[in-house]
Each structure stands twice: as C-alpha cells, then as structure tokens.
Amino acid sequence: MSDSSFNAFEMAQAQFDRIADLLELDSGTRDLLRNPMREYHFNIPVRMDDNTVKVFQGFRVQHNDARGPGKGGIRFHPMETINTVRALSMWMTWKCATVDIPLGGSKGGVICDPHNLSQREQELICRGWVRQIARDIGPLRDIPAPDIMTNAQHMLWMLDEYETIHGAKFPGTITGKPLGMGGSLGRTEATGFGVVYTIREALKVLGIDPGTTSAAVQGFGNVAQYAIKLYQQLGGKVVCVSSWDQAEQTSFTFRKLDGINLDELLGITNRFGGINKTKAAELGYDVLNGDEWIDQDVEILIPAALENQITGDNVNRIANQVKIIAEGANGPTTPEADEVINERGIYMIPDTLANAGGVTCSYFEQVQCNMNYYWSKEEALTKLDQQMTSGFTSVNDLSRKKKLPMRDAAYVIAVNRVANACRDRGWV
Ligand code: GLU
Secondary structure, rough: OOOOOOOHHHHHHHHHHHHHHOOOOOOOHHHOOOOOOOOEEEEEEOEEEEEEEEEEEEEEEEEEEEOEEEEEEEEEOOOOOHHHHHHHHHHHHHHHHHHHOOOEEEEEEEEHOOOOOOOHHHHHHHHHHHHHHOOOOOOOOOOEEEOOOOHHHHHHHHHHHHHHHOOOOOOHHHHOOOOOOOOOOOHHHHHHHHHHHHHHHHHHHHOOOHHOEEEEEEOHHHHHHHHHHHHHHHOOOEEEEEEEEEOOEEEEEEEEEOOOOHHHHHOOOOOOEOOOHHHHOOOOEOEEEEEEEEOOOOOOOEOOOOOEEEEOOHHOOOOOOOEEEEEEOOEEOHHHHHHHHHHHHEEOOHHHOOOOHHHHHHHHHHHHEEEEOOOOOOHHHHHHHHHHHHHHHHHHHHHHOOOOOOHHHHHHHHHHHHHHHHHHHOOO
C-alpha cells in the first residue's frame, strides 16, 4: 500500500509458488491454493453528515476454507486495494494453519480514511459493509475481526447489523468485540503479546538474554503498543518507534537511545497511533525520518505497520547487530529482501507465525461465545502463549531439521496442512 506499484498479491503468490515447488504440489492443488476461492466487491452508499451521499468501495476475499470457516480482519484504509486484500486473505489461510487453529483464511476492506470520518459515518460504513455481505459471512462461514484502523466498536456495529438482518444472536460471527459484548479478555493485547512470545522463544534458541537486547519498532498502533509493553516487561529496551503523521502525510521515527517510555508516548498519541511531534521533541525524543527505524543499532527489529516495508532498496541498511526480525505486520518483507536477510543469517520470525496471536485469540473468543462462558484474562493469555509457543517450536524444529529459512518452514507446515485438507475433502 505504501508504494502504488507494489502488488501484495503477486508477492503472496511468489511466496506460495516457492513452497509449491519445494513440496512438488500437483497443478490442481497449486491452482486452487494460489488464488482465492471467492471474492466479493461491492459499493456502500453512505449519507454523510453534510447530507451528501458518498459511495465507498468494500471487499471481502475468502481465500480458502478447507480447514474451517474463513477468518480474517477488515481494514479501513484510503489506499486499500483488492490485491492487498487478496494477499492478506491468503496470508490468513497460512497463519491459521501455521498455529494449527481450525479456521481458513479471509480478509476484508473498505477504501476510506477514518481520520476524516465522524463516528456516525463510520458506523454507517460498518453497517453498510455487513448489509452487502450478510449472506456470505457467519460463524460457520466466515468470521471478520479488526485490523488496521478498525476496532472493537466497529465490530459491534457490524455484529448488531448482522444480528438484525438474521433475527437472532450470533456472537461468534465477529471477533474482537468489546468486553461484555462477547469479546475475549486478552484480545486487545493478543497480537502484540504473541509477537513477543515468539521473540522470547527465538532468543532462547539463540541463547540470548532478553535483558541484554534492544529493539526498534516500526508503527505505534495496537500491535506495536502491546509488543513494546511485553518486551519491556521481559527486560528489553525499545529505542525507537515510528508513526504516521496525518497532517504531513508521512511517517516519523521517535527515538530515545536510553529507551522510550511507553506511557509517556501514549499520552501524546491519537487514537490511530499518530504521535505528536512537537510534544515528543519537548519530551526529549529525536524526531527522525520515518524510515530510520530500520538502521538502528539494535538486536531486534519489529516491523508492525504495513506490508512492503523491508525491500531490496533498504534491506542493506539493517545494522550488523540485528539478530532477529519479528514481523508484527502482515507482509512487511519482500522476497528480494528476504533473500538478503537469509544470507546474512538473521533469524526471521515470519508474519504468519509472529502475528498469529490476534487470530488465535479470536478463535478463543469464538470458543467462549459458543459456550457463553468467558475465561479470565490469565486463562486466555496462558492458552495464547501455549498455542504460539507450540507453533513456534514446530516451525523452528522444521527449519533446523531441513535447514530451511523460518518463513519457508512455516509455509511448508501451513501449505501441507491446507493441501491435505483439500485432498481429504476430495477437492483436489
Ligand atoms: N487482523 C488480524 C490478523 O491479520 C486478526 C484477524 C482475526 O482475528 O481474525 O491476523
């Protein structure tokens, strides 16, 4: 999305093709898995606050549901494209399969910029999105959730519209709902915490004490904020974060070499994760260009913003000191950059593993909705840690055993599971 010539779907297909070759997949299975099974494109008319009608474009792409109902978030973004949503839906299929939860992969989006929309207008977009797709989602078909610039309130509006249309309560239709309205404790923290569970395990493998490490984080939204929180609890030091500046339409990096203070930064951040530059400078942060998070002298890089961030153009800026990259975002590293990262022996924790905590907790949310009985936060987070650690261990073990890069190992596990499900069902 950051670069209009970048096609995320082509990248997702290239990543898949590499593994399809490795697994010698037959052409039928290959054709099925390298494309979404279904996709929906629709218009959402909204009466705006100034009484004009504006039509927003919405999407839902269902990549594969052989292992269970489709699952994946909905993004609101002004630069959203169908190819990005296609890629994200495919990555959801691999993500659910990597951590072995019984769900398939989907993704949705609306081309809009919530920065410029009132709450009422956002509610109408959410309800309009559901009205267009209400027959093709549901707890046993396809289950949306939050993603970039969507949150628990958006999910509740969507659920309310769905339940109004279907005339009954179906809390398992949407996850990431508010607490008390079918949401799971721990869901807000889950993606960021999950990233750090995998970093903790990678540090164990490498024999590094987290307390001796520092990290640079790209992004300051939900994933980044909770990743920073848990990583700091493990004793790590975060030297910088980057965030989008809506007024200047570019991002900036905020650096404090002796460690950023999360609460202090949260106090000067808007609800989209935009940090106030003037106030940050007053608090002693160096305000640098948006891309400077990548060349900091740290042991760990956590890209937790958008896709297409570590590319052939900037991969060589990564410092020699970097030992681990943990992909909090979906698709932040291009295949070209991946090659350099592998050659340099940097331990890559790929997106489909590193950021699987969100969807894993979404799955737990569904389980709790089905029972209508809710777990404590500790219970939800303990189960999350177990599921993520077990996913990490299988990927790491396969990577060591077969001498495969971590991304390839994760894909081998996931693609095999999905291909087997398609075969067992008699689809291919
Ligand atoms: N949007 C998150 C992701 O990319 C979570 C999806 C979900 O909970 O279904 O993994």
